[in-house]
Amino acid sequence: MSAIGVAPGLGPGGPGGSAGPAPVRRGRRRSTPFFLALVGTAYLCVFFVIPLVSGLIVSLMTGNPDDGYTFTWNFGIYGSLFVDPQVPYLTFLLRSLWYGAAATIACIVVGYPVAYFIAFRVSPRWKNPLLMLVFISFLVSFIIRTDMWAFVLASQGPVVTFLQGVGLAGKDFHILGTGGAVIFGDAYNDLAFMVLPIYAALERIDPRLGEAANDLYAGKFRAFWHTTLPLSRSGIFAGVLLVFIDSVGDPVNSALLGGTNTYTIGQAIQDAYSGNQQYNVAAALSTVLMVVLGIILFIYARVSGTDDLEDLV
Amino acid sequence: MTAVAPSRSAAAPASPVTGSVAGRPRRHGVNRRGPWLAIVYWVTIAITLVPIVYMIVYSFNDAPTNRLSFAWNGFTTYWYANLVNVSGLGAAFVTSVVVAFLAAIISVAIGLPLALALERYRFPGRGVVNTVVFADIAAPSIVVGSASLSFFLSVGLGTGFLTVLITHVAFDVAYVVVVLRARIAGTSRALEEAAGDLGATPFQAFRLVTLPLLAPGMLAAGLLALAMSIDDYVITSFVAGPAVTFPLFVYGAAKAGMPPQVLCFGTLVFAVGLLVALLNGALNRRLARTRG
Numbered sequence: 001m002s003a004i005g006v007a008p009g010l011g012p013g014g015p016g017g018s019a020g021p022a023p024v025r026r027g028r029r030r031s032t033p034f035f036l037a038l039v040g041t042a043y044l045c046v047f048f049v050i051p052l053v054s055g056l057i058v059s060l061m062t063g064n065p066d067d068g069y070t071f072t073w074n075f076g077i078y079g080s081l082f083v084d085p086q087v088p089y090l091t092f093l094l095r096s097l098w099y100g101a102a103a104t105i106a107c108i109v110v111g112y113p114v115a116y117f118i119a120f121r122v123s124p125r126w127k128n129p130l131l132m133l134v135f136i137s138f139l140v141s142f143i144i145r146t147d148m149w150a151f152v153l154a155s156q157g158p159v160v161t162f163l164q165g166v167g168l169a170g171k172d173f174h175i176l177g178t179g180g181a182v183i184f185g186d187a188y189n190d191l192a193f194m195v196l197p198i199y200a201a202l203e204r205i206d207p208r209l210g211e212a213a214n215d216l217y218a219g220k221f222r223a224f225w226h227t228t229l230p231l232s233r234s235g236i237f238a239g240v241l242l243v244f245i246d247s248v249g250d251p252v253n254s255a256l257l258g259g260t261n262t263y264t265i266g267q268a269i270q271d272a273y274s275g276n277q278q279y280n281v282a283a284a285l286s287t288v289l290m291v292v293l294g295i296i297l298f299i300y301a302r303v304s305g306t307d308d309l310e311d312l313v
Numbered sequence: 314m315t316a317v318a319p320s321r322s323a324a325a326p327a328s329p330v331t332g333s334v335a336g337r338p339r340r341h342g343v344n345r346r347g348p349w350l351a352i353v354y355w356v357t358i359a360i361t362l363v364p365i366v367y368m369i370v371y372s373f374n375d376a377p378t379n380r381l382s383f384a385w386n387g388f389t390t391y392w393y394a395n396l397v398n399v400s401g402l403g404a405a406f407v408t409s410v411v412v413a414f415l416a417a418i419i420s421v422a423i424g425l426p427l428a429l430a431l432e433r434y435r436f437p438g439r440g441v442v443n444t445v446v447f448a449d450i451a452a453p454s455i456v457v458g459s460a461s462l463s464f465f466l467s468v469g470l471g472t473g474f475l476t477v478l479i480t481h482v483a484f485d486v487a488y489v490v491v492v493l494r495a496r497i498a499g500t501s502r503a504l505e506e507a508a509g510d511l512g513a514t515p516f517q518a519f520r521l522v523t524l525p526l527l528a529p530g531m532l533a534a535g536l537l538a539l540a541m542s543i544d545d546y547v548i549t550s551f552v553a554g555p556a557v558t559f560p561l562f563v564y565g566a567a568k569a570g571m572p573p574q575v576l577c578f579g580t581l582v583f584a585v586g587l588l589v590a591l592l593n594g595a596l597n598r599r600l601a602r603t604r605g
Contacts, residue, residue: 032515033434037442040427040486044445047483048457051464055456058463114357117350128597130354132590137361139586140368142544143560144579147567148364151383191357241451249453252546256567266455266547273459273551279466286459293453 052290059284069279077284089268089285093292096264099179100248103186104194107243108236110187111194115235116228118195119202131199135192146185146256153181153257177259185253190246194239201235202228237304245293265289365583372576380570392573399572405562406578408474412558413543416481417535423482424489425531429523431490432497449487457484458551465552472554480552481545485538492537496530536589 059077063069081089118130137145153159153175163169175181205228213223247253251266258264265285272282375389376382379399397403430436431443461480465472504526508518546560553561563575 030436033430033436033439036426036430036434037436037438038426040423040430040490041438041442041445043423044442044449044483044486047461047464047479048449049445051460052452052456054464054467055460058467110353110357113350113353117354121350129594132594133358134361136358136587137365138540138544139583139590140365141560141563141579141582143546143563143567144368144575145364147563147571148367150567152363152367154383157383188360191361245451245453249455250547251455252564266453269455269459270547270550273462279463282459283463286456289453290456 055283056287058279059287061280063280074280077280078288081281081284081288087268089265092263092265092268093289095179095262096248096266096289097292097296099183099186099254099262099264100244102183103190103247104240104244106183106187107191107194107239111191111239112198112236114191115195115198115202119199119205120207131196134195137188138192142189143252143256146189146252149181149185149188150176150256153184176257177262179258179262181257182254182262182264185257186247186250187243189250189253190243193242193246197238197242198232198235201232201238205231233304237301240300241297244297248293249289368576369580369583372573372580374573376573379572381573381576392577396574396577399574401557402562402572402574402578405557406559408556409543409559412474412478412481413539415478416485416542417538419478419482420485420489420538421493421531421535424486424534425493425527427486428490428493428497432494433502446487446490449484450491454545454547458548461548462551472552472556474556476552476554477549477556477558480548481542484545484548485542488537488541489534492534493527493530496527496533500526 057071058069060071060074061069062072062074062077081087114134118127118134122130151157155174155176157176160169160173160175164171164173209227209231210223213227214220218226249266251264251270254262254264254267269282269285269289272278272285371381371383372392373388373390374382374385375387375391377386427442427446431439431446457480461476461483462472465476470476500523505518505522508522509515513521544560545558546564549558549561550564559578563571566572566575
C-alpha cells in the first residue's frame with residue numbers, strides 16, 4: 001500500500017494506485033490461492049485420490065479375467081482372503097510387516113550414527129560432500145543395484161565364499177534366498193531416506209545445548225539421551241515413515257534377493273494383477289495393506305508424540 | 314578425520330557457553346571423540362559402493378555368452394561398442410528418458426503454482442491439499458500402482474506410454490511441491506513487493522522477479538522429479554501395458570539372464586549423474602565463495 005505515497009499518478013492501472021481499486025485488489029487476492037492451487041489439486045484428485053478410491057471399488061467387484069468384472073458390493077472378499085484362504089495372504093502380510101520393521105530398525109541403527117557423524121563431527125565444508133556420498137547409490141538404477149547384490153550374496157559370490165573360506169560358515173550356508181537377504185536389500189535401498197531427515201533434525205540442534213548439559217554434569221551418554229535424541233525425534237519419525245512404508249510394500253527385493261519362503265504381500269499384489277489378472281483380489285490386498293499401514297503409523301505417531309504431520313512435508 | 318579435529322576443538326572455546334568454564338576437565342568429554350562414528354560412516358559408504366563397483370567392473374567383463382557372468386574372463390569394451398545390440402534395450406532407455414523429461418517439466422509447471430499457494434496463502438482447503446501431497450509421497454508404490462491401474466481399467470483408458478506419463482507426473486508433483494515450498498519459504502517477498510510498488514502488475518512481478526528467484530529451486534525440483542521417474546519400477550510395472558521402460562526391461566532381464574549391455578547403460582548413467590553432481594557442487598562452492 002506504500003505505492004499510494006510513491007506513485008500517485010499511476011491511476012487505476014497500478015495496484016493500489018488509488019483508493020478505489022483497493023477492494024477489488026483484495027477480492028482478487030482472496031481468489032489468488034485458489035487459482036494457483038487449482039490445476040495441481042485437480043490433477044492430484046483425478047490421478048491420485050480417485051484411483052485410491054477406485055481401488056476400493058474394484059476390490060468389491062466379482063468376476064473373472066475372461067468374462068470381466070461387475071460391481072457387486074462383495075465385501076466377502078476380505079473375509080475370503082484372510083479367513084481360511086486358499087493362498088495364505090495373512091502370512092505374506094505379516095512377513096512383509098516383519099521385513100519392513102526389521103529393515104527400519106536396521107536403518108535407524110546404521111543411519112543415526114551416519115547422520116550424527118555428518119552433522120557434528122566434520123567441518124561445514126565437508127558436510128554436503130559426505131551427505132552426497134550416502135546418496136551415491138541413487139545414481140544407479142534401483143533394479144541394477146539390487147540385482148548386483150544378488151550376485152554378491154550368491155553362494156558362489158565373494159561373501160559366502162569368504163565366510164566358508166575362513167571357516168565361519170558351513171558348506172550349506174547361503175544368504176541369497178533368505179529373509180535376511182531381503183531385509184538387507186530393503187535396508188540398503190532405503191538407508192538414505194533415514195539419514196537425510198535425521199541429519200536435517202540434528203542440524204537444527206544448537207550444539208551449545210549438549211555443552212550446557214555437560215556443564216550441568218550430565219555424562220556423555222546422558223547428555224545425548226536427554227538433549228540430542230529428543231530433539232532429533234522428528235527426524236527419526238520422518239525416516240521411519242519413509243523406510244517402513246516403502247519396504248513393507250516393496251516387491252523387488254523379495255523377488256530378486258529372496259526365495260520361495262520370502263514371498264511378500266507386494267509380490268502377491270503384483271502377481272494377482274499381472275499374472276493371474278485377479279483384479280479384485282489385488283485391489284482388496286492393496287486396500288488392506290494401506291489400511292494396516294495407516295493404523296500402525298497412526299499408533300506410532302500417537303506413541304511418539306508427533307501429531308503434526310505437516311511439519312514433515 | 315584427523316584433519317578436521319583441530320579446527321573444531323579450536324572453535325569450541327570461542328562459543329559463549331563453554332567459554333566461561335574452559336578450565337573444567339569434564340568439558341573435554343564433548344569434543345573427545347572415539348573413531349567409532351567415523352568407522353560406521355566409512356564402512357556404510359564402502360558397503361554402499363559394493364554393487365556400484367560390481368556394475369562398473371563387470372560391464373567390462375569379456376563374458377563368453379551374451380548373458381552376464383560373474384566369472385572374470387578378461388577386460389573388453391565390446392559391450393560398450395555394441396551398446397544397442399540388444400533388442401528392446403535401447404528403445405526402453407529412450408522411453409524412460411522421454412517419460413522422465415516430460416514428467417519433470419509437466420510436474421514443475423503444475424507444482425510451482427501449487428507450492429506458491431500452499432506456502433504463501435492461507436485458504437480454506439489448504440490443510441486437505443497438504444494432506445493429499447503428503448499422502449502422495451507416503452503412500453506405498455505398490456498401492457499407488459495397483460490403484461492407478463484399477464482407475465485406468467475403470468475409465469477404459471488403455472495402458473501404455475500415456476498412462477505411464479500420467480502416473481509419473483502424479484507422483485512427481487508431490488516431490489516438486491515439497492522442494493519448491495522449501496525454496497519459496499527461504500525467498501523473501503520484499504523484492505516482489507518492491508516490484509509492485511514500482512508499478513508492476515502481480516503477473517509482471519511474478520514473471521520478472523519471483524520466477525528468476527525460484528529458477529534454481531525449479532531446476533532442483535525438476536532434477537529430483539527426473540530421477541524419481543527414470544528409476545521407478547513398481548508403479549510403472551502396473552500401468553505400462555505394452556510400453557517398456559528401462560527399469561522394466563532390466564527387471565525382466567534380471568529374472569531371465571541379463572545382457573552385459575544393461576550394466577554398460579547403468580555405468581554410463583552413473584557417470585553422467587556423478588558429473589552433474591560434481592559440477593553442481595563445484596558451482597555451489599564458487600557461488601558461496603563469491604558471495605561470502
